[in-house]
Amino acid sequence: xxxxxxxxxxxxxxxxxxxxxxxxxxxxxxxxxxxxxxxxxxxxxxxxxxxxxxxxxxxxxxxxxxxxxxxxxxxxxxxxxxxxxxxxxxxxxxxxxxxxxxxxxxxxxxxx
Amino acid sequence: xxxxxxxxxxxxxxxxxxxxxxxxxxxxxxxxxxxxxxxxxxxxxxxxxxxxxxxxxxxxxxxxxxxxxxxxxxxxxxxxxxxxxxxxxxxxxxxxxxxxxxxxxxxxxxx
Numbered sequence: 047x048x049x050x051x052x053x054x055x056x057x058x059x060x061x062x063x064x065x066x067x068x069x070x071x072x073x074x075x076x077x078x079x080x081x082x083x084x085x086x087x088x089x090x091x092x093x094x095x096x097x098x099x100x101x102x103x104x105x106x107x108x109x110x111x112x113x114x115x116x117x118x119x120x121x122x123x124x125x126x127x128x129x130x131x132x133x134x135x136x137x138x139x140x141x142x143x144x145x146x147x148x149x150x151x152x153x154x155x156x157x158x
Numbered sequence: 159x160x161x162x163x164x165x166x167x168x169x170x171x172x173x174x175x176x177x178x179x180x181x182x183x184x185x186x187x188x189x190x191x192x193x194x195x196x197x198x199x200x201x202x203x204x205x206x207x208x209x210x211x212x213x214x215x216x217x218x219x220x221x222x223x224x225x226x227x228x229x230x231x232x233x234x235x236x237x238x239x240x241x242x243x244x245x246x247x248x249x250x251x252x253x254x255x256x257x258x259x260x261x262x263x264x265x266x267x268x269x
Contacts, residue, residue, distance in 0.1 A: 091256035102254040149201040
């Protein structure tokens, strides 16, 4: 079965640079979630979208923004990167906002 | 205090034994409860979900929910070395659709 696709899988950036992470949900899934997982930590919710509208917001820094497009894929834009932004970024998708979330393989972001 | 609490472990069990993983949550409005398995550096993989009080079985896995005690557990029967991973308890609250995760319990199954 098709799964959530994330790109790139690995990304290395310098401090103060920008990064864009992409997420392609499971076909027919209309809801996308972004989570950040630091080393040795549990995933922390950042933001979610349902039918291209922001549906919930968590601990997402003001330097980050995200959107969901008409084909339901989502992009997480991160600016003025800091060392502390180094983490695994997971995208998850679900069919409807109340359904079970399935996670993508993640993007490992390293900020030098 | 975290909204979702788990014993970080590690929990060590011999191959073939039953592993019991526990989780408590603080939000009484929580509606849905999930167990994810995560191998180091990999993404969380859904193992079980449970919405109603009682037990739910799927193969070697049984999830148990007690909303009055705000307690969720996962039993793994006939534990295998391949079950060695971090098990994350996740809770979806009454408002919004985000998952709130516990810190995870490290399970080690020794052959």
